[in-house]
Amino acid sequence: MALTTRDLAPADAAALAGLMRRIDADHPTGFCLGEPEARELMSGAESRFEGAFDGEHLVAFTAVMPGSPQSTGQRFILFGDVDPPRLREGIGTLMLSRALEAARAVHRQVAPDLSATYAATALAGRADQAGLLTSAGFVPTGHSVMMVADLARPVAVPEAPRGLVASSFDPAAAEELRLAHNTAFGDHPDRTPMGPDFWELFMVRAAHNRHHLAAVARDGAGRVAGYVFAHEYTVPQSGGSGPELHVPYVGTLPHHRRRGVATWLLTRVLGLAREAGYATASLSVDTANPTGALGVYERAGFRHLYQQDSYELAEPLLP
Template identity: 35%
Template structure:
């Protein structure tokens, strides 16, 4: 059963295609100019969002509203990633052109997304709890009110942190204890890192095991991934911890500074409390600085029980932005 298309006077609704990426990107850029989000999207990013993954089907999992001139005014996507075993998560992303807000389009997009999310959960046939999930930034109060009106609940708060890498903010020394080795990322470690990640994040809110295809496409195979900024701590041949870092250059102009971003930092339970996490972060900081990058950045769940936020603060990271995960049980 196909979800009922949004019904809004003046717009024609259909699924997105790759050929729509330029007009879709114009819409996203118009939203970014007003909303000032932390993440900016390139055309390549949007193409990936539609098609990069065997689990993606834009014909059923996307919608765009076009005005009489063929200009994109609203869109919505729903994605259920492979690998979800404990909870099926239907990730929703969408938006409305600033000039078309206040006409009910946002409500229609969210309604369509929820219907499609429920269908995708049924298709997954996992027999486990499921929810629709979306993220919005703390300062976007209209978006927050819209989600809350649709029954989504603010469930988790996240903070982006940044750390200067100039001479006034020296990178500290961190020494690992005997037997542990810090080495640069190597492609031969891609699969051991995925398995280490799944173990390290098993007790984190909202985390599910990463499937191999997802990991290879979006983590160690993504265009923004920087192997030279990413490191692994080994205990013999065992992966004890790792950091994955990227360069999101499309964000730098709006930020006003260049930044090396730590996408993932994980330490397996048996190796925690051995200074592995700070050693990995410091190694990435030095690599960022060596390439002339001005700041190090990362994001954290403020309710993370591992003490991550306190660690980052001790290392000199400072809060920059806040965002909220909104969830609706399905």
């Protein structure tokens, strides 16, 4: 039977979650969603999911996530994979080509006067994934590491840096935190500024958020100095049995760096997670992070699980 393709809707969440579980059982992806999370993400206006079907059976998917247009251009994140028994049938090539065309169509519509960058990842050591991306014109740009920490032992939390106090994530301050996040990550090599709509969906309203376990540092004037956010996914991101707290973002505002803010907040969150009954915590870090985050995480007890290699396809503005 010939494959068919179509956009995926929230009604396809169970099929997509099942496919992601089959893929993750074969190889880690760092993007394995349960049905509720898939439904929430597909309900957002910004992200676009497409599936390849053999009859009624979903055998591959792609996700296109546009970043907010910036003066330097617009950046897109592309995810996707194929059901392991259907690898080496050309399905990945088909779906990547379609995802790129979909992303280019969005770019032409919302930011035709800007350059575009399309970003994707491949599991380190998977020559098929790397070959798929390079054959489409992507070039390697860096690496990220999935890390996990065992929370069986008590977590020692250092004293707060002078003049700072910590609190949980307050949804009423969501926009302030979004702007602080974009500032904190402004000098990162793969920064993708968060737009208001996606931030509201992914970081505020989504069921995976654990706002009471997050930590936000503020100075004496009430300004954000740093933060550690907290999520919990149906499928533990490390591939373990859980329960697992996932740390999606750790950020320190530039003028508060090298004061121990990240270590203080991270250990605070890990301690709260342990008290709440979590067995492990996980996070992903870019090895080229300019703030030295990799060392912070290692000192906090995180160990390496696997590496993802980053790839980009840059398309400058045509004259």
